[in-house]
Amino acid sequence: MAKLELNSVNLSIQSLYRMFRDNEFYVNRQYQRKLVWTLEEKQKLIDSIMKDFPVPLVLLSKRGADGTSYDVIDGLQRLHTVFSFIENAFCTEDGRNFDMRQIPRAAQAAKEDGRRINSDDDSILNPDECAAFSDYTLPITIVERASDKDIINIFERINSYGRRLSDQEQRQAGLSSSFSRIVRQLSCEIRGDASEDNVPLAQMPEISVQGVRTVHDYGISAEDTFWTKQGILHSSSLRDSLDEQTVADIVACVLNKEPIQRSKAALNKIYDPGQKDYEKFEHSLNKYGEDDFKRDFLTVFDHIRLTCDRIQVGTL
Structure with missing residues (x-):
């Protein structure tokens, strides 16, 4: 990997x-x-921001030739947390909301979206607290020019430290293969969060999974997914992409024309470009045709889902 051109800046929360x-x-x-x-x-x-504690940097990569937008490489959860707090998606530990009136753009967005602006002084941060929060600067590192391969390499290295991705998230992360692509697409279709590969950060709540014990206003209810309704997976398992791992197992078995060994090692080999199984399953899927496989898989899956629904309501 060639030496990357990096630019480090500090940007206020209000600017971000x-x-x-x-x-x-x-x-x-x-x-x-x-x-x-x-x-x-x-x-x-x-709470860390309110106490003026330092927080980890956010890593961005410029998109396209004009460089007016950015891919979030590291810091997705932090950025979304900050922005959703401003928009009153949740409150502080002591039960107070951010006063959206202190950031005109936030108040304007709330009005346009038909969201209520909390003006109860007892349940919102005071003006000084809001100003301190808005002026807090986050450390930002911007990758000025990088190939997709470079960005994936960076992402993988970052996630080898600290809070790790789940096994399936690591397998899928950035791998541009026919197998990984079909698994991702099928999993999204089954969950109900199919989208383009690149989506604005503002749309992420619409395609994220809401658990039973969470209070987030996300678009996909874990309890309503096929996997949870049928008792195949616990709702919390979707957080670690175990539904995608299940799809990967099924896809592999279909392409193999017999069950594969159900183990972490066996699935890892299918995702590892250095392994014979990687080439074997890529060849099988390309021979079948990705579009044809996706169509046939979803057709069979829809029949299974319909049958399960009829059994539950006693109409079979």
């Missing part, structure tokens, strides 16, 4: 929020996970 509202932040679903932080994790970050 303006960029967010202008749809300058994008998420690449080929390697980024969904929104997965718990309420407690979000509140701890907000």
Whole structure:
């Protein structure tokens, strides 16, 4: 990997929020996970900012030739937490909301979206607290020019430290293969969060999974997914992409024309370009045709889902 051109800046939360509202932040679903932080994790970050504690840097990569928008390489959960707190998606640990009137762009967005602006002085941060929060600067590192391969390499290295991705998230992260692509697409179709590979950060809540014990206003209810309704997976398992791992197992068995060994090692080999199984399953899928495989898989899956629904309501 050639030496990258990096630019380090400190940007205030208010400046970052303006960029967010202008749809300058994008998420690449080929390697980024969904929104997965718990309420407690979000509140701890907000508390750190309110106490003026340092927080980890955010890593961005310029998109396109004009460089007016950015892919979020590292810091997705933190950025979304900050922006959603401003928009009153959750409160502080002591039960108070940010006063959106202190950031005109936030108040304007709330009005346009038909959201209520909390003006109860007893349940919102005071003006000084809001000003301190808005002026807090986050350390930002911008990758000025980088290939997709470089960005994926960076992402993988970052996630080898600290809080690790789940096994399946690591397998899928940035791997541009026919097998990984079909698994990602089928998993999204089954969950109900199919989208383009690159989506604005503002749209991430719509395609993220809401758990039973979470209070986030996300678009996909874990309890309503096929996997949870049929008792195949616990709702919390979707946070770690175990549904995608299940799809990967099924796809591999279909392509193999018999069950594969159900183990972490066996699945890892299918995702590892250096292994014979990688080439074997890529060849099988390309021979079948990705579009044809996706169509046939979803046709069979829809029949299974319909049968399960009829059994549950007693109409079979």
